[in-house]
Amino acid sequence: MLEEKNDNLSLNNNETDGKTINELQETIQSETPIVDEIEISDSIVEGNAVVANEEIVSEIETVADEKQTVIDAIAETNAEESEDETLKERHDIPLLDYEALPMEKLVDELKNLVTNEKVMSIKEHVEEIRKAFLAKYNHLIEEKKEEFNHENQDPNEEFQYHSPLKSKFDQYYTIYKDNKNVHFKSLQSNLKTNLEVRLAIVEELKELINPQANIKDTLNHFNELRERWKNAGSIPKDKYNHVWNNYHFHVENFYDYLHLDREARDIDFKYNLEQKQKIVARVEELLKEADINKAFRELQDLHRIWKEDIGPVSREHRDEIWNQFSELTKKMHDKRELLFESLRGTELENLEKKKEIIAKIEVLATEKVNAHSQWLLQIEKVEALRTAFFSAGKVPSDVNEETWAAFKTAVRNFNSFKNSFYKDIKKDQNDNLNKKIALVKKAKELQESVDFASTTPVMKQIQEEWKKIGHVPRKYSDKIWNEFREACNHYFDKLKEHKSVENVDEVEAFDKKKAYLETLREFQLTGDHKTDLDAIKLHIETWKNFGKVPFPRRHIEGKFNKILDALFEKLSLSKKDTEMMRFSNRMDHLSESNDTRKLDNEKIFLMRKIEEVQNEIFQLENNIQFFTNTRNAKKENSIVLEVRKNIAIHKESLDVWKEKLKQLRNLGQE
Numbered sequence: 001m002l003e004e005k006n007d008n009l010s011l012n013n014n015e016t017d018g019k020t021i022n023e024l025q026e027t028i029q030s031e032t033p034i035v036d037e038i039e040i041s042d043s044i045v046e047g048n049a050v051v052a053n054e055e056i057v058s059e060i061e062t063v064a065d066e067k068q069t070v071i072d073a074i075a076e077t078n079a080e081e082s083e084d085e086t087l088k089e090r091h092d093i094p095l096l097d098y099e100a101l102p103m104e105k106l107v108d109e110l111k112n113l114v115t116n117e118k119v120m121s122i123k124e125h126v127e128e129i130r131k132a133f134l135a136k137y138n139h140l141i142e143e144k145k146e147e148f149n150h151e152n153q154d155p156n157e158e159f160q161y162h163s164p165l166k167s168k169f170d171q172y173y174t175i176y177k178d179n180k181n182v183h184f185k186s187l188q189s190n191l192k193t194n195l196e197v198r199l200a201i202v203e204e205l206k207e208l209i210n211p212q213a214n215i216k217d218t219l220n221h222f223n224e225l226r227e228r229w230k231n232a233g234s235i236p237k238d239k240y241n242h243v244w245n246n247y248h249f250h251v252e253n254f255y256d257y258l259h260l261d262r263e264a265r266d267i268d269f270k271y272n273l274e275q276k277q278k279i280v281a282r283v284e285e286l287l288k289e290a291d292i293n294k295a296f297r298e299l300q301d302l303h304r305i306w307k308e309d310i311g312p313v314s315r316e317h318r319d320e321i322w323n324q325f326s327e328l329t330k331k332m333h334d335k336r337e338l339l340f341e342s343l344r345g346t347e348l349e350n351l352e353k354k355k356e357i358i359a360k361i362e363v364l365a366t367e368k369v370n371a372h373s374q375w376l377l378q379i380e381k382v383e384a385l386r387t388a389f390f391s392a393g394k395v396p397s398d399v400n401e402e403t404w405a406a407f408k409t410a411v412r413n414f415n416s417f418k419n420s421f422y423k424d425i426k427k428d429q430n431d432n433l434n435k436k437i438a439l440v441k442k443a444k445e446l447q448e449s450v451d452f453a454s455t456t457p458v459m460k461q462i463q464e465e466w467k468k469i470g471h472v473p474r475k476y477s478d479k480i481w482n483e484f485r486e487a488c489n490h491y492f493d494k495l496k497e498h499k500s501v502e503n504v505d506e507v508e509a510f511d512k513k514k515a516y517l518e519t520l521r522e523f524q525l526t527g528d529h530k531t532d533l534d535a536i537k538l539h540i541e542t543w544k545n546f547g548k549v550p551f552p553r554r555h556i557e558g559k560f561n562k563i564l565d566a567l568f569e570k571l572s573l574s575k576k577d578t579e580m581m582r583f584s585n586r587m588d589h590l591s592e593s594n595d596t597r598k599l600d601n602e603k604i605f606l607m608r609k610i611e612e613v614q615n616e617i618f619q620l621e622n623n624i625q626f627f628t629n630t631r632n633a634k635k636e637n638s639i640v641l642e643v644r645k646n647i648a649i650h651k652e653s654l655d656v657w658k659e660k661l662k663q664l665r666n667l668g669q670e
Contacts, residue, residue: 070333098132106133119179194233205250269314283328351395365414433472443487509547606661613654
């Protein structure tokens with residue numbers, strides 16, 4: 001507005017509005033939101049009397065101090081963001097609860113920030129990620145080192161632990177530091193140059209106050225300086241407030257010392273007052289904003305506009321408009337403090353959760369268990385509690401280190417307690433190691449054997465024994481297992497090669513059985529029981545002597561069994577004898593094929609059937625007792641007879657199942 005009226009301004013050397021340099025400095029201090037101190041009257045004037053009231057003065061000073069603290073905090077942030085404008089963008093990047101994230105997620109977050117955001121806008125985020133990651137990583141290293149010391153008694157062996165996750169973290173953090181260094185070098189050079197430009201502008205402002213100069217030229221020069229100042233760029237944050245206050249002081253000095261045309265100056269003052277009133281109105285609206293952090297960030301911007309973009313107002317309005325603005329700022333700050341209080345309440349709740357978790361770990365560190373499986377459950381519980389601890393969220397900063405230390409101590413005590421148990425069972429592990437070494441030796445002795453018929457069952461038995469032996473020290477576990485596996489694989493590979501050679505004999509056996517099957521179909525019973533039974537047994541023996549057939553052609557055994565079934569039906573054999581002969585033939589076949597799995601399954605099946613039939617007999621016998629104890633027992637005779645008949649049938653069946661089991665067990669002993 002002043003620029004629009006510069007042609008109407010005149011210079012009156014003889015007039016003065018009574019302002020001194022000190023008064024102008026006071027004006028700067030009341031007008032500018034970033035100041036070293038605010039002057040508050042320490043007395044109440046009434047007429048010609050001064051009524052001192054220490055309590056009121058003290059209260060006013062306290063309020064003033066609180067306001068000044070808020071203003072200073074905003075000034076400090078604005079100074080920092082003025083130095084580097086990319087810092088403003090940090091408010092748009094969500095600051096997560098990094099303590100609650102696992103290390104993998106922390107590395108992902110770091111990668112995302114370093115890759116996609118400007119380096120200075122993520123400074124706070126990166127440092128929080130680094131603090132959370134290193135705390136968890138160092139805790140992990142402590143545990144790994146404790147495990148190493150527990151398992152390794154050799155004092156010459158040094159602890160080493162490599163974490164690919166840590167390498168990735170270091171990689172992205174190094175990129176961040178390099179980017180920051182490059183940014184700082186570029187920024188510092190520009191800041192220094194911009195500071196020199198602004199200081200030079202202030203020096204030129206001082207020289208403007210020259211009563212001999214032409215007012216029009218002076219005003220043009222003044223407007224040029226203001227435009228240059230506006231475009232001068234960022235300066236170091238530690239110089240920001242001083243340089244801006246100095247600039248405003250000389251601007252107001254220029255206004256007052258030149259005694260400019262009152263009308264033009266009033267228009268300019270009025271315009272500036274309207275702009276500041278708009279800012280005050282906007283802050284009043286911001287007090288109703290639900291997102292307090294967003295509102296506070298806009299308040300910081302309004303302070304910057306108030307300070308950097310809007311000129312002075314008339315002396316009669318300076319204190320009033322500034323007091324309105326600073327009072328609203330204080331209210332916004334109070335709302336923000338209430339939000340922080342709420343967050344602190346959440347942090348206290350998180351603290352209680354973490355204390356409960358620590359207490360549970362401490363209890364687990366005293367619960368004595370005596371088996372490896374039980375310790376696995378205990379370890380699983382601690383891992384779940386550890387995850388819950390990291391996910392519980394932030395705690396108050398003043399107890400964060402103390403809480404973290406208590407957690408580490410509780411986990412360390414649990415690990416020590418666990419290690420003491422495994423130390424006690426280390427002797428058992430060494431015994432197991434010796435047993436497995438013996439099995440390895442035995443397997444290596446047999447791996448070149450070509451007596452497959454006798455060696456194969458021994459090798460299978462060795463493998464079964466290996467499974468039953470417990471843990472060995474982790475240091476030897478992989479090595480001894482690899483030796484054992486190689487010996488077993490070597491033998492069974494040789495067995496496989498041998499079987500491929502045997503296939504020629506199996507094909508020949510198939511051809512013989514196929515031809516014999518055709519002659520067997522022509523076989524007729526004579527009618528003499530003994531003669532026919534002996535003939536069938538001879539057929540069975542002949543069939544066995546042909547040997548095994550290839551696995552894909554074993555269906556021929558089924559055809560042979562069908563012919564036998566038809567012959568058995570024609571014989572006057574009892575049901576039991578027929579069933580046993582069929583069973584004997586099938587078991588002989590399984591035995592010859594060395595199919596131990598099917599033999600074991602058959603044994604389990606027979607034992608279950610025996611148990612089922614016994615239970616059924618028991619139930620039927622109970623039923624008989626029920627019927628015979630009734631008053632009308634005679635009437636129930638038909639039912640009782642039926643039940644007794646069923647019992648007899650089941651007992652006959654039970655004898656068959658038992659005989660089969662006996663025969664199968666005898667087969668295993670041969």
